[in-house]
Amino acid sequence: MNFRRDPLKYIDTRAIEGGEAFWLPDRQLCIRDAGLGRAVFRNQDRLYLGASDFFTGRSGVLAPRKIQIRIGAEARALLEARMEAVDIEHAVDSLDAKTFWPKTGNRLLLEVMFPVLAAETRSRLFKRLLADIVETRICNRKTGLTVLRRMVLRGRFYNAVSRERQRDMASDRAPGAAPPTDILGVITRSTDDRATDEQVMEIFLAFLFAIVGSVGFTLGWSVYLTARYGAAGVSSHDIISEALRLYPIAWFIARRPARAHEIADHPVTKDDTVVVCPYAIHRNPSHWEKPDSFLPERWAGNSDRSAWLPFGAGPYGCIGVAATFGIVGRALDALRATRVMRIETAGKKTEHGPMLSPGPFYLRLSLR
Numbered sequence: 001m002n003f004r005r006d007p008l009k010y011i012d013t014r015a016i017e018g019g020e021a022f023w024l025p026d027r028q029l030c031i032r033d034a035g036l037g038r039a040v041f042r043n044q045d046r047l048y049l050g051a052s053d054f055f056t057g058r059s060g061v062l063a064p065r066k067i068q069i070r071i072g073a074e075a076r077a078l079l080e081a082r083m084e085a086v087d088i089e090h091a092v093d094s095l096d097a098k099t100f101w102p103k104t105g106n107r108l109l110l111e112v113m114f115p116v117l118a119a120e121t122r123s124r125l126f127k128r129l130l131a132d133i134v135e136t137r138i139c140n141r142k143t144g145l146t147v148l149r150r151m152v153l154r155g156r157f158y159n160a161v162s163r164e165r166q167r168d169m170a171s172d173r174a175p176g177a178a179p180p181t182d183i184l185g186v187i188t189r190s191t192d193d194r195a196t197d198e199q200v201m202e203i204f205l206a207f208l209f210a211i212v213g214s215v216g217f218t219l220g221w222s223v224y225l226t227a228r229y230g231a232a233g234v235s236s237h238d239i240i241s242e243a244l245r246l247y248p249i250a251w252f253i254a255r256r257p258a259r260a261h262e263i264a265d266h267p268v269t270k271d272d273t274v275v276v277c278p279y280a281i282h283r284n285p286s287h288w289e290k291p292d293s294f295l296p297e298r299w300a301g302n303s304d305r306s307a308w309l310p311f312g313a314g315p316y317g318c319i320g321v322a323a324t325f326g327i328v329g330r331a332l333d334a335l336r337a338t339r340v341m342r343i344e345t346a347g348k349k350t351e352h353g354p355m356l357s358p359g360p361f362y363l364r365l366s367l368r
Helices: 007-015 034-042 065-085 088-093 103-117 124-139 147-172 183-191 197-229 236-246 321-338
Strands: 021-024 028-031 098-101 253-255 261-263 266-268 273-276 339-346 361-367
Touching: 007 021, 028 034, 034 273, 065 103, 065 183, 065 197, 065 321, 088 103, 088 321, 098 103, 098 197, 103 124, 103 183, 103 197, 103 321, 124 147, 124 197, 147 183, 147 197, 183 197, 197 236, 197 321, 197 339, 197 361, 236 321, 321 339
Parallel strands: 028 273
Antiparallel strands: 021 028, 098 361, 253 273, 261 266, 339 361
């Protein structure tokens, strides 16, 4: 069995052998125990190099940590304000009777969250390139651009970000400067000249992929599972919880050891990689009854989420929990209230990469 070709099947097969952890190819220790996973995330003994995946890119880690915290807090405030203002119910009502997923969910998220990603004052070029990146890197990531064309698009977007950042920095230095109204503005003001244009672009893209990609895929999984299995009498919140248990978008979270140590009797060196695998943890029968079944009712009145890790945990846990449940919950509520959802055709169930997304499927919507 080839791990690279089908990592989920490989992990499922290895997990049958039991144990809290097991080795994957390339000296990657995969953790499938929730307690061990949380310990790695918390990193209280500093066994792992502390870094947020969100603020780590090709050009290194954005430092110091206080800048990361500031960006996270201000971005979360923007997202929450947008969630209160957006009319997602109208966007859902505007969907065609037959839609193609998961890209429909991604495009829906781009539509309703666009003002947070690109304020009205942003240039037309910036907005157009942003939409092009969503279309090619998220909606059509499997059939999108060639490597060369992707590099060209990235270069053009880099130039657009640089120009917008220079405008923002000039505005921020003016007396009585207004607070930022979009994510790029938040990053610019928080970093000032302590980050390169490349770092700023990479952080912005991380937000873009999280908002349009991760949240959009969460909506896609929630719609797919509801349409396929039904969830009468179950809240949308519990459906989302169960969708993220079965198919955590961030399914494979790697950490580099800072020094040699042992995990579940496995010696780990600085040259190895420790992987917290929410996908494996969420299907571990030691933690869950009927772990492979879609049972959203398991969450009714259940506040124990100690083995539920779709957003990570500890100091580098995802800031998007409230936004995910808020926006996906409202969209799912709107669909379930007015539409009957039925899957017409579906291909491969999952598509893996940095994000675990649903395979393509058509959804038929009919009025109740």
